[in-house]
Amino acid sequence: MSVEGTGKARILVVDDSKLMRKAAHKMLGDEFDVITADDGQDAWGQVGRDTGIQVVFTDLNMPNMDGYELLREIRGAQDAGIQGLPVIVVTGAENDETARMKALELGATDFITKPFTTSDLVARARAHSTYQRVTRQLQSQVMLDGLTGLANKAGFMDRLRQDMAYARRHGQALCLVRLEVEDFQRFFLHNGRDVAEALVLQVARLLRARIRKEDTAARVGLGSFALSLPGGEEAGIAAMVERVQAEIMASPPMHEGEPVAVVLHAAVLSPLTDASLGPDEAMDACQARLDVARESGLAVLAPAAPAATEASAATEATEANVAQPSPAKPVAAEPVAPSAPAPAAAAPARTVASVDEVLEQLQAGRVQDVVPKLPAVIGRLLPLLRLLGPNQRKQLVEFLQK
Numbered sequence: 291m292s293v294e295g296t297g298k299a300r301i302l303v304v305d306d307s308k309l310m311r312k313a314a315h316k317m318l319g320d321e322f323d324v325i326t327a328d329d330g331q332d333a334w335g336q337v338g339r340d341t342g343i344q345v346v347f348t349d350l351n352m353p354n355m356d357g358y359e360l361l362r363e364i365r366g367a368q369d370a371g372i373q374g375l376p377v378i379v380v381t382g383a384e385n386d387e388t389a390r391m392k393a394l395e396l397g398a399t400d401f402i403t404k405p406f407t408t409s410d411l412v413a414r415a416r417a418h419s420t421y422q423r424v425t426r427q428l429q430s431q432v433m434l435d436g437l438t439g440l441a442n443k444a445g446f447m448d449r450l451r452q453d454m455a456y457a458r459r460h461g462q463a464l465c466l467v468r469l470e471v472e473d474f475q476r477f478f479l480h481n482g483r484d485v486a487e488a489l490v491l492q493v494a495r496l497l498r499a500r501i502r503k504e505d506t507a508a509r510v511g512l513g514s515f516a517l518s519l520p521g522g523e524e525a526g527i528a529a530m531v532e533r534v535q536a537e538i539m540a541s542p543p544m545h546e547g548e549p550v551a552v553v554l555h556a557a558v559l560s561p562l563t564d565a566s567l568g569p570d571e572a573m574d575a576c577q578a579r580l581d582v583a584r585e586s587g588l589a590v591l592a593p594a595a596p597a598a599t600e601a602s603a604a605t606e607a608t609e610a611n612v613a614q615p616s617p618a619k620p621v622a623a624e625p626v627a628p629s630a631p632a633p634a635a636a637a638p639a640r641t642v643a644s645v646d647e648v649l650e651q652l653q654a655g656r657v658q659d660v661v662p663k664l665p666a667v668i669g670r671l672l673p674l675l676r677l678l679g680p681n682q683r684k685q686l687v688e689f690l691q692k
Contacts, residue, residue: 299419330355438494446508474513
């Protein structure tokens, strides 16, 4: 939700008194979009769902969750937008100086004392909503990519952090997608800035046209993009990305009157519900999948099974993705030819054979024969090892150190 529908700043008034809630509507309703909650628990739920709330007025003494606990939840939120909400504490005769100091220590922005006048309430609502609106405008300017109008990396990481927190809090699936134009720097140098920027704008336009209001698209590098898709289905997202790839290939950018071939790789990571996984780790894990897609000549690398907890399971999942691309892959077949003469499915088989050979030589005590082959073996295993999550990497390191 947002304030765009009404054009008014949205104010949340939290009070267990029905009379006080009605009075707030009457005093603020002409100038503000007023919503109410009858206790802190109700208010906390609304704050988590409604990104349009700009100011919170809250009583201190309420059932279920009082004003102190509401303050604690807001100031401790992972979402920076929620954490920074102005919270005006409404105090009464029963709230002494100690109570006010406690609210101040918990992060209260301002106080207003009962009984108050309409002008008192409106003045505080105006001051804090205006400040919040200006702050959000400045933040949005800093967090947007100047060329495409999509979020930039900083803006995307902030949004991904919010989406991950919300997904975990509500048990909702969340998909992360990374897309990358293959060798974009070379494309830029060979075709010039205008053609390169036209390609970036084309990808941005196609992504923007296919995402929902609750989704976030970003340009996170010169030729790299990312999507955060709450509640997304992996298969549907992979198909959507493939359609974008197909449109890029069907209508490539032009340079000196000739079409320029473009290869776009993508990877999908889901469901991002592991509490130990932060936004940076999620982006790194998705980048590792993208590296596998690029090195294997795949258009899209999407999860084929639930996340494995052991290194061997991660390896098997990777081999299954590489060896058995989706049947509907008109776009997957194109990138394979220029990158490698052999089919992508052969790569995992060669890696396993090399590992078996090295293990046999180690068991036979032929260490000197193994040493020259280690760089090649590690290079072939690296894309698979990158798929491991932070905990899996830690377990693998501990196992190898034994």
